[in-house]
Amino acid sequence: MKKIYNFSAGPAVLPPSVLKRAQTEMLDWHGSGMSVMEMSHRGKEFLSILAKTEADFRTLLNVPNNYKVLFLQGGAIAENVMIPLNLLNGKRADYAITGSWSQRSAKEAKALGNIDVVTNTEPFTHVPDFSNWTLNKDAAYLHICTNETVNGIEFDGLPDAGNVPIVADMSSHILSRPVDVSKYGVIYAGAQKNIGPAGLCLVVVREDLLDQASPLTPGVFHWKEQAENHSMVNTPPTYGIYMAGLVFEWLLEQGGVVAIEQQNIAKAALLYDYIDSTDFYINQVAIKNRSRMNVPFFLKDESFNDAFTAGAEAAGLLQLKGHRSVGGMRASIYNAMPLEGVQALVDYMQAFENSH
Amino acid sequence: MKKIYNFSAGPAVLPPSVLKRAQTEMLDWHGSGMSVMEMSHRGKEFLSILAKTEADFRTLLNVPNNYKVLFLQGGAIAENVMIPLNLLNGKRADYAITGSWSQRSAKEAKALGNIDVVTNTEPFTHVPDFSNWTLNKDAAYLHICTNETVNGIEFDGLPDAGNVPIVADMSSHILSRPVDVSKYGVIYAGAQKNIGPAGLCLVVVREDLLDQASPLTPGVFHWKEQAENHSMVNTPPTYGIYMAGLVFEWLLEQGGVVAIEQQNIAKAALLYDYIDSTDFYINQVAIKNRSRMNVPFFLKDESFNDAFTAGAEAAGLLQLKGHRSVGGMRASIYNAMPLEGVQALVDYMQAFENSH
Numbered sequence: 001m002k003k004i005y006n007f008s009a010g011p012a013v014l015p016p017s018v019l020k021r022a023q024t025e026m027l028d029w030h031g032s033g034m035s036v037m038e039m040s041h042r043g044k045e046f047l048s049i050l051a052k053t054e055a056d057f058r059t060l061l062n063v064p065n066n067y068k069v070l071f072l073q074g075g076a077i078a079e080n081v082m083i084p085l086n087l088l089n090g091k092r093a094d095y096a097i098t099g100s101w102s103q104r105s106a107k108e109a110k111a112l113g114n115i116d117v118v119t120n121t122e123p124f125t126h127v128p129d130f131s132n133w134t135l136n137k138d139a140a141y142l143h144i145c146t147n148e149t150v151n152g153i154e155f156d157g158l159p160d161a162g163n164v165p166i167v168a169d170m171s172s173h174i175l176s177r178p179v180d181v182s183k184y185g186v187i188y189a190g191a192q193k194n195i196g197p198a199g200l201c202l203v204v205v206r207e208d209l210l211d212q213a214s215p216l217t218p219g220v221f222h223w224k225e226q227a228e229n230h231s232m233v234n235t236p237p238t239y240g241i242y243m244a245g246l247v248f249e250w251l252l253e254q255g256g257v258v259a260i261e262q263q264n265i266a267k268a269a270l271l272y273d274y275i276d277s278t279d280f281y282i283n284q285v286a287i288k289n290r291s292r293m294n295v296p297f298f299l300k301d302e303s304f305n306d307a308f309t310a311g312a313e314a315a316g317l318l319q320l321k322g323h324r325s326v327g328g329m330r331a332s333i334y335n336a337m338p339l340e341g342v343q344a345l346v347d348y349m350q351a352f353e354n355s356h
Numbered sequence: 357m358k359k360i361y362n363f364s365a366g367p368a369v370l371p372p373s374v375l376k377r378a379q380t381e382m383l384d385w386h387g388s389g390m391s392v393m394e395m396s397h398r399g400k401e402f403l404s405i406l407a408k409t410e411a412d413f414r415t416l417l418n419v420p421n422n423y424k425v426l427f428l429q430g431g432a433i434a435e436n437v438m439i440p441l442n443l444l445n446g447k448r449a450d451y452a453i454t455g456s457w458s459q460r461s462a463k464e465a466k467a468l469g470n471i472d473v474v475t476n477t478e479p480f481t482h483v484p485d486f487s488n489w490t491l492n493k494d495a496a497y498l499h500i501c502t503n504e505t506v507n508g509i510e511f512d513g514l515p516d517a518g519n520v521p522i523v524a525d526m527s528s529h530i531l532s533r534p535v536d537v538s539k540y541g542v543i544y545a546g547a548q549k550n551i552g553p554a555g556l557c558l559v560v561v562r563e564d565l566l567d568q569a570s571p572l573t574p575g576v577f578h579w580k581e582q583a584e585n586h587s588m589v590n591t592p593p594t595y596g597i598y599m600a601g602l603v604f605e606w607l608l609e610q611g612g613v614v615a616i617e618q619q620n621i622a623k624a625a626l627l628y629d630y631i632d633s634t635d636f637y638i639n640q641v642a643i644k645n646r647s648r649m650n651v652p653f654f655l656k657d658e659s660f661n662d663a664f665t666a667g668a669e670a671a672g673l674l675q676l677k678g679h680r681s682v683g684g685m686r687a688s689i690y691n692a693m694p695l696e697g698v699q700a701l702v703d704y705m706q707a708f709e710n711s712h
Contacts, residue, residue, distance in 0.1 A: 001389060003389065004389035004390065008394070008396040011393060011591065011594055014393060023379050023383060026376075026378060026379035031358060033357060033359065033362075037370060037375075038369050038370055040364040043674075073429040073434070073555060074429045074434075075590040077589065077591075078429070078577075080574075081576065108574060112572070197594065197595045198393075198595070199429060199556070199593030199594070216467065216468075218468075219464075220430060220433050221434075234432075235433075235546065235548055237554055237555030239555070240593070240595075318390075318399075319396050319399060
């Protein structure tokens with residue numbers, strides 16, 4: 001098998017041991033004679049998978065009992081629609097625009113209700129001081145994206161929103177570090193970065209927020225109905241949930257998010273330290289907001305871009321091209337990317353610099 | 357490995373050769389060094405999978421060029437919301453209620469716009485003569501469910517709706533028989549019966565119907581935007597699409613839908629003929645509308661129900677309990693259920709009858 005390191009921003013690399021387990025169980029899960037894909041979502045086998053997956057997720061993020069965990073579809077992009085439907089409740093909402101994804105979330109909400117932009121940092125290089133945000137005390141919620149996948153910007157704290165619930169898109173750094181869930185009203189995350197395959201979206205909702213959906217919200221998009229039906233208003237993405245469960249077990253074996261955070265700090269430091277050691281490569285993000293998961297960088301001489309990506313691919317370093325909206329390069333180094341992968345990237349960058 | 361036959365209504369049995377291929381390719385798709393789950397949806401590897409999956413689906417159902425094929429999320433239940441959003445266009449729509457699923461589709465649409473029920477056959481045992489339907493010439497569309505999974509009712513023809521486009525939920529019998537796609541405006545189907553794993557929904561739309569969505573329709577639910585973005589307004593369920601592609605290849609190897617239809621006719625005849633040969637078991641559906649895919653039946657003496665399902669499970673015949681809304685039993689015998697599975701069920705039913 002070809003040795004590669006996959007720096008895709010998502011869908012992204014998964015732990016090899018998780019894929020091997022899925023391979024072993026593909027035709028026969030735990031002696032049931034069935035693939036997980038073939039199981040009725042209401043059968044005892046799948047219900048046991050769902051229950052363990054949720055329990056392990058709760059353990060990993062220490063989710064308080066007054067929060068529901070939903071396993072939905074459509075990714076964070078569909079959730080951008082669900083959030084105003086489920087929470088606006090005839091009020092206005094605050095949106096912080098700190099990168100491409102929060103910008104898109106705000107745009108989606110604006111089509112469905114009234115929002116106020118409390119900060120907008122375009123072009124995106126940092127999270128501004130929270131004291132400068134124009135927060136509204138009566139907002140239905142404050143929406144933030146705590147890690148901007150495209151721009152490589154990660155929050156280094158949380159604004160004090162008082163009684164206004166914070167709704168956070170954590171798609172690209174969930175489970176990469178500890179989080180105090182109780183500080184949030186809603187956390188949501190597409191699975192295809194740190195959780196599992198695309199097609200699954202986790203939504204963690206504080207129970208008291210389940211009662212303010214627009215009466216027009218269809219059941220399939222209604223968090224309360226999904227919560228009451230154990231995410232089975234529609235047939236859930238059963239195989240994606242199973243894969244997420246395997247990833248959660250792997251994370252627990254690694255020592256949970258406290259241990260994985262240390263690995264992530266080491267990986268990110270290796271790459272950023274190298275970038276900062278040369279002027280051949282540039283990262284434009286404020287140091288305190290540099291994402292541990294998504295590292296965008298530019299070659300000082302962009303005429304070398306194609307040679308850089310072609311050489312990288314030949315060396316088995318895949319998906320390093322930056323997002324089409326910003327250009328340059330981007331290395332996504334999620335939980336499942338080993339330190340050796342980051343070292344291989346740094347070695348390649350150094351060799352490329354020396355020869356160009 | 358335990359030998360079982362899985363009669364689940366969905367998620368449902370898959371061809372063993374498809375699962376074996378997925379198992380082989382789990383860690384390394386075609387020498388790429390990646391699992392399909394790890395591939396960027398915009399990378400050349402996944403784009404080639406998506407293109408072949410769509411091409412094979414078009415071949416199987418002979419989809420005309422003026423139809424788009426979308427790979428969406430949320431299942432048929434989410435699509436029940438998309439249909440009025442994308443098609444109502446300020447007009448009224450006709451809904452035929454011939455079973456639990458079309459009833460649910462009508463309910464969902466009613467919450468979003470104005471609909472007329474052109475026939476309602478509750479309690480559901482047949483599809484009424486089309487000449488008795490009160491069709492509206494000005495309807496935005498006519499919605500039907502051509503195979504009712506819960507009630508075991510399959511259409512034996514199509515109403516003449518004139519210029520009104522027919523929108524058909526084919527979730528539970530798509531690819532089980534040839535279909536003249538040109539007679540429909542929209543065909544949609546959740547994957548988890550005859551296509552692949554749960555979490556993927558195929559939508560086939562005639563191009564001229566892409567221009568009538570409500571301006572409030574969010575991009576992720578807007579068929580035209582999804583069509584223009586090759587189903588990538590949000591990250592598509594990549595692994596589900598890959599599995600669907602493997603199922604389509606398997607179907608082509610079987611001789612396509614013409615050949616699989618003959619197998620389905622033989623399987624259904626074996627089971628219905630046995631049910632009709634005894635008064636111990638009862639199927640209440642009009643003979644011309646008996647579904648080839650979903651065979652609900654009742655024991656004449658329902659006090660034996662628990663013994664029947666317990667004995668079946670002990671014999672490796674799984675998921676025979678009827679839908680909770682109708683009770684009794686149900687055997688779903690999709691494309692991937694072999695004739696031997698239906699024979700094993702009939703043998704068990706006969707033995708159970710003899711001993712009770």
